[in-house]
Amino acid sequence: MTNKISKRKIALSELPSGEKLSLKVIEVDGSFEGPHCYIQASVHGAEHQGNAVIYRLLEYLENNPIIGKITILPMANPQAINTKIGTYTFGRFNPNTGDNWNRLYFDFTKSSTEVVEFAKSHLQSDEKDICKEYKKLLKELILSQKAKHIEYGPNTNGLVNLTLQELATDSDYVLDLHTGPKATRYLYVPEYLEQRSDDLHFPFRLIIPNEFGSAMDEATFMPWVNLQSTFKELGRDFHIPFESYTVELGSEEIIDLEEASHDLLYILNYLHHRGIIEEAPELPRESEKLKCKLSDYKTYYAPRGALYHYNISPGSKFKKGDILATGINFENLFRDEPVKFEVKALADGILINHYPSSSVPSGAELLQVMQEYYS
C-alpha cells in the first residue's frame, strides 16, 4: 500500500534562444481520500532550501503512505532561478520589470459578484459541500482571469503566479517555502490562523492581517476570508477550513540537506496534525515560539554607505541600545569622522534577518527585527 506518484510538466516560458522553461508538478496520491496539501518552493529564485526539504519529503513519501494528496512544486519559478548574474542569483524580482515575483498574485474574489451569488445560494449548505463547490468556483474565476491575462500575449508578470494559484486552488493547505537573505527560520501567519499555526513548530512568526498584499499566502487565503465575510453579511458564521503559510527556511543561496531533514520534521508534524500523515514524527525539544504583528516587524536601513560587521546573528534577542552592526567607512578619514560607527537598537527586539553582504550602500535594508514580540 504505497502512494501513487505522478509527474507532469507545464510549459511556462521560452528563452530568447528558443528553449522552454516548465513547471515541474509532482502529485502524490495516497490510497485513501483525505485532505490536500500544496507545497511550492523558490518562487524567489535565490531561495533554495525549500527544494532540499522537498527532496527529503519525496524520499519520505516513497516509503510512507499518506491519506489524501500532496501536490509538490519544486523550483516553482525557473526563470527566476536561472537569473544568475556572476555567481549569485538575481531572483527576487522580474529582471525586466522589477516586480517582486511574490507580489504578482491575483485577487479575484474581492467585491466579486460571483462570490456573493455563491454565498447566497449556499447559505444552507454544509461546510463540506461549500468547500468542494467553492473550489470549483475559484478554478473558474482563475481560468477566466488567465484568459484575460494573456489576451495581448503571455505577460510574464503574473503568468507563473496565476498558474501556481490555479494548481493550488483545489488544496486545503498551502505551504509556500521561502528564505530570507541571511535569516533565521520563521513563518508568516494570517491573523485567523494564529492559533492553528502552532502545529508548524518554527520558532518565530509574523502575524499578518487578513488582507490582500499580493503574495501567495494571501492570494490563497483571501478567497476564503472574503467568503467568510460575505457569509457574515448574509448572517451565517462560516469557519474557514483553509490554511496558508509562508515558511521562511533560513538564508538564501544555499541548500543544506542535513538541515533539510530537520526542517522536514516540522512539515511532517504539520501534515500529521492535519491528518495527511498517520505517524507523528519525533520532534526535537520544542523551543519557545515568539510572535509579533507585521506592523512591529521593523527594518533598519543602512545609515551610511560602508562595510558592515554584523554583531549578532539572526534569531538572537537584543536590548534597546545594543550594537546590532558596526560600519567601517574609510572615506571618513577625509571628513574628520571616525572610520568606525555603530548601528544601535532603537528598541528591544529579535534579529530576524540581515543584508546578505557586508558591502552596503546607504539606505539599503540592513536588518529586519521583531519588536513588541510575545509568546
Next chain:
Amino acid sequence: MTNKISKRKIALSELPSGEKLSLKVIEVDGSFEGPHCYIQASVHGAEHQGNAVIYRLLEYLENNPIIGKITILPMANPQAINTKIGTYTFGRFNPNTGDNWNRLYFDFTKSSTEVVEFAKSHLQSDEKDICKEYKKLLKELILSQKAKHIEYGPNTNGLVNLTLQELATDSDYVLDLHTGPKATRYLYVPEYLEQRSDDLHFPFRLIIPNEFGSAMDEATFMPWVNLQSTFKELGRDFHIPFESYTVELGSEEIIDLEEASHDLLYILNYLHHRGIIEEAPELPRESEKLKCKLSDYKTYYAPRGALYHYNISPGSKFKKGDILATGINFENLFRDEPVKFEVKALADGILINHYPSSSVPSGAELLQVMQEYYS
C-alpha cells in the same frame, strides 16, 4: 537685466566605498516675480535626453531673462544613473528592492485631516492666497513624512522621491522628463489638464485619471485634486492652477543635442504660454496631436522567446491585422514549426514604443500602442 542662477547640492546617498552622491539643484530667478516651473530629468537612470534638453535650457537662460522662477534638477537620481551593468544602464528600478523609481512617491493629502482643516479655514480666501498657503501646508506635510521615513535609517525607497517632491512643492508647473525604451515623443496628461496640455506641442498624449499611481506627476497634482474635492464637499468650486506632466523624450540610453534644441522649443513655448518666457519661440509647423485614455494604452507581450524584427517605427499608425513584429526562433526547426512567426495588430493603433533589444524572452513587454485614439 539677466537671471540670477544659483546652484546647490543636496547629499542623497553614500556608496559602499564611502563616496557621496548628491542632487544638483539649479535655481534660476528672473528679475520680476512670476510663476515657478520645476523641471527634473532621469529619475529613471537610463533616460538621458531630458538632461540634454536641460543643457540647452541653461544655455538659453544665460541670455534670456525670465519672469518668475525655474528650478532645474538634471540627473535627479544619481544612484540609478550610475547603475551600469555592462555598457547599459539598469536604471528603471532600485536594484536592491526592484521598486520602480517612478512609483515611490508619496500621497500625503489623501483623506488628510490637515487638508480638510485647511479648506474649512480658507473657504472664503481668494485663490492666490489659497495657493500660497497651501504650498506651505504641503511643505510641512512632506517634512513630517520625511521625518517618519528616516526614523529607522534613510530608506532608499522613497528618499530621493520625497526630496524631489519637497523641491517641487513650491512650484506651479512640473515637468518630469523621461523617455521610453525605443519610443516616440509623448506626454502623460491628467484628465483635468487635457485642454491645457495643448501648449506642450508633443504629438502623442496619454490621458491618465486624476488618481494617485505613485508617479511624480500624480504625486504633485493629487494634492491639488484632493484640495479641489475637499472644497467641493464644502460647497466651493476651486479651479486647480497647478499643472504637472510627464514628458517622454524618445528613446532611452541616448542623448542627441540637436534633437534637444528641438525639444527645447516645445518647452519654451509652454513656458511662454505660462508667462515665464516673454518671447514665443518659433515652432515647427504643428503636427496632429493624438490622444488616448490610459485604459486604451495596450501592451503586447512577446508571444515567444525569439529574436524580433520590429516592422514599424514608434510614432507610426497601423491597422488591425498589420504585422507589428516578426520573430525568429531556430528551436522551431526541432518542433515542426516555421522558424519565422508574426505578431499582428489586434486592433488599429499607433506604436508608441517597443522593447529596446531584438532578443526577447516570452512574456516581456514587446510593444506599447495607443488604441481608440482621437485628436
Next chain:
Amino acid sequence: MTNKISKRKIALSELPSGEKLSLKVIEVDGSFEGPHCYIQASVHGAEHQGNAVIYRLLEYLENNPIIGKITILPMANPQAINTKIGTYTFGRFNPNTGDNWNRLYFDFTKSSTEVVEFAKSHLQSDEKDICKEYKKLLKELILSQKAKHIEYGPNTNGLVNLTLQELATDSDYVLDLHTGPKATRYLYVPEYLEQRSDDLHFPFRLIIPNEFGSAMDEATFMPWVNLQSTFKELGRDFHIPFESYTVELGSEEIIDLEEASHDLLYILNYLHHRGIIEEAPELPRESEKLKCKLSDYKTYYAPRGALYHYNISPGSKFKKGDILATGINFENLFRDEPVKFEVKALADGILINHYPSSSVPSGAELLQVMQEYYS
C-alpha cells in the same frame, strides 16, 4: 535537384533549474561534391544580426542548389544569448568568470609534434590529399583536447568553443558573424588573406597578424599557418587553401530582416567566388574598400564620466581635430568648469564603432577608429 538539409542538436549545458541548452546544427548538402563553408552567429550573446542573415540564407537554400556543403550554427552560444539583465543582453563574456566568449578558443597546433610529424610524412603529397588528411589530424587533436578539458567537469570556459572548433574542422571556409556595439559593417582579415578578402564586399577591414589571439578566426586559420611554416622549415612551399573571417554586421541588440537581405548578397557573392553557389548575386554598386592594420585600430577612452552626444556616425571619415563626441557633466557646475566638453580626433580616421549608451563612466571604450587607413 535540391539541397539536403539536416539538423541536429548538441547538448551543451544545463541551467540551475535543470533544463538543457543545446547547439542547433544545420547541415546543408548539395548534390555535388565541393567545398565546405562553415557559418556561425552570436557567440557574443548580444550580437544578433548574423542570425537574421542565417534566416535569409536558409530561405535561399531551400530553393537554390549548392555545390559542396554549408554548415550553419545560428545562436551558437545559447548561454550568452539568454544572459539578459534588464532588457539588454550581457553576452560579451562569461558572467561567472568574465572571460570574453570569443577569446576562449584553443591553439592546439602551435609547436605540436603531431604537426611536424604530419608535415614530414606529407612532404611529397599533393595539396588535396594534405587538406583531407590534415583535417583528420585536426579533428583528432581537438578531440584529445576536449577529453582533457572535461577531465574535472565540463568547464564552461572553452567547452562551447571547442565544440564549435570541432564542427568547423572539416570546413574550407569559416565565417564567424558578429556585430560591434554601435557599429558600421566591417571585417577582420588575417594578413595572408588580405587579397582574397576582396570577395567579401564589406566596406571596412582590419588586417590582423597571422597569429593566435584566441578568437574563432585565428583558432581556425592558425593550424594552417602553422602547417605552412612547418612545411617551410622542411623546404616546401605550401599554399593555405583555408580561409577564415570575422564578419561584423553593424550594431548589437538588433536584427533587421531587410538589411539581412542585403548582407546576404555579400555572403552569397563570397560563396559564389568560392564555387559553392553557381549564380553570382546582383550586388549593389561597390563602395570603396578601406583597410587598416590592427595596430592602427585605436580606441578612444572616455576622458570623463558624463553623458555623451556622438557627433559622427559609425562609417564616417573625420579629420584630426574634428569633434567626435561631446560630453555633458553637470557636476562641473560645482567645479568652475563648463558643463560641456569635447572629444577631438587625435589624427585622421574613420569611426568604426562607439559605446552603445550615452551614459559612460570615465575610461570606458568610447570610440574605435581606423587610423592610417588605405584602400
Next chain:
Amino acid sequence: MTNKISKRKIALSELPSGEKLSLKVIEVDGSFEGPHCYIQASVHGAEHQGNAVIYRLLEYLENNPIIGKITILPMANPQAINTKIGTYTFGRFNPNTGDNWNRLYFDFTKSSTEVVEFAKSHLQSDEKDICKEYKKLLKELILSQKAKHIEYGPNTNGLVNLTLQELATDSDYVLDLHTGPKATRYLYVPEYLEQRSDDLHFPFRLIIPNEFGSAMDEATFMPWVNLQSTFKELGRDFHIPFESYTVELGSEEIIDLEEASHDLLYILNYLHHRGIIEEAPELPRESEKLKCKLSDYKTYYAPRGALYHYNISPGSKFKKGDILATGINFENLFRDEPVKFEVKALADGILINHYPSSSVPSGAELLQVMQEYYS
C-alpha cells in the same frame, strides 16, 4: 614617540553622474628609517575582509611605533566595490570589458633594455644601492608606461593597476589582501619565497612559478626576478630582497572584525620578522602548514546544472572517492534519472574553496582543491 600618519586621495575615475571615485592612500612613517611594506585590499570588489584587517592594523598603529614605513590602501578599487547588482557585489572583473581586475597589471621589465643597462652599470654595486637605484628605475618605467596608457584617454583596464603598481614601487614587501568565494585562508607564494613565506602563518599556500601572470604579486616581484636573471647572465649572483604575497582571507562578501583581529596577528608577526614591528605578537598555537604547486591546484567544474549541497567545508582534507558535493536536479524526474547525484573526489586533497551559491549552472567552478600537497 609615535608614528606619523598621513593620508591623501588620488582621483581615479568619474561616474556617469559626474562624481569622482578616488584611491585613499594612508602612509604610516615610523620615527626610524627601515623597510617599507605596502598593503592593499579589495582590488576584487567583493573581497572585503582585508579592509577589516586594515582597520585593525590602523588601530594598532595608533599606539605602536614602527620602524620604517607602511603604505596602506583600503578599498583599492572603488569602482569594483560599488558594482552592486541586487544585494551582491559584481566585483571580480570590469563590468564593461570582463577583464579580471587582478589580471590587468603590467610587465614592463621583461626583455627591457633599461634593465640590462641597469644591471651592467651596477655589476659592482652593493645590494643596498642596487635596491635603492632599481626602485627609481621602476618608477620611471611605470610613469612612462602610464603616459602611454592614457594617450587615448584613461583606459579603465589597467589605470587602477598602474596606479597601485606605482604606489608599491618604493616598497620592500607587498601584501595584496583578497578572499576566495567560500574559502579557507591561504597564500599565493612565488617559488623563490617558499621558505621565507613561513613567517606568514596562514595554513595553506599555493606555490606559483616565478613568472608573470598579470596579478599584483607577480607584477611586483617579476621586476626583481628579471633583474636577478639579467645579473646572472652577466655573471653576478643577486639575492632578491623583495617579497610579495597574495593573502586570501576566507570568504567574499563578508567582514568579521573579530576574525580580523586574529588575521592581524599573522600580519604583525610577518612585519615583526621583517623588522618593521619590534615586539612579536602572541600567536595561536601553530597549525600545520600545507603547500602545493599551482599545477596541482585543481578546479572541479559542476557536472550538471543543479542545486548543490557542499558536503565538506573549505580547509578540510578528503580522500579519493569521498563525496565532495551532492546535486539535486528535479528535471531528472523526467529523464529516468535519480534526482540526486554526487560529485566524488578524483584524488586525495584539501578543499580550498567552493562556489558561493548552491544554484550552479553546469560547467561553473564548483570546487577548488589542493592535490599532491606537502608540508
